[in-house]
Amino acid sequence: MVQRKLDDILKDLTPQQAQAAELMYENDLLPPGKRKSMLDIANELEVTDRTLRNWRKLPAMLEYKAAVTTQLLAENRTRVMAALLKECEAGNASMMKLYMQAEGMLVDKAEIEVKSEKVDESAVAAKLAALQQRFK
Structure with a gap:
């Protein structure tokens, strides 16, 4: 899914809804004990x-939250990666895995093995011809 730009998303909200989106987003960033109620x-x-x-359930509100989060992460990528590297250096294996995934060095992979008998193409063609004759 292509993410719309923040300006385009805000066009779908009234000024009051845009203010609500901003307040709710900022509220979500606060520690649990400091958050305001709805x-x-x-x-x-x-x-x-x-x-x-x-x-809060409007698609534009949800898109707003995603767009602002993406922007915030982009603006703080260096700090986030520095904190992640610090954890890796301290021996935190789960952070090492996360770092490797973020850098594309580790990809979850699943393999599927399909076991089936070899298909006799002439037998399939004969059955198809018989069906075609039957429905003429």
């Missing part, structure tokens, strides 16, 4: 809690 955010926007919950 009711608090709704009150801040002067909408009902139900309205805010309905807005």
Whole structure:
């Protein structure tokens, strides 16, 4: 799926919905004990809690969150990778695996083995010809 640009996504939201998307995204970044409730955010926007919950399900709201997250990760890639490398150097095997996956050095791979008998092409052709004669 091709991700739309943030400006294009915001065109699908009202100014109040865009503000709600920003507030909810910023709220998600806070530690669990510091987060506001949906009711608090709704009150801040002067909408009902139900309205805010309905807005949250809008495709443009979900796209907004994904686009801003992608932007945030891109802006902080160096810091994230430095932290990841630090964990790798400390011997954290799961972080080593994550680093290798992120760099394309490790790919999950599955193999499927199919066992079947060899097909007798002349027998299949004969059956096909018999069926064609039958339905003429």
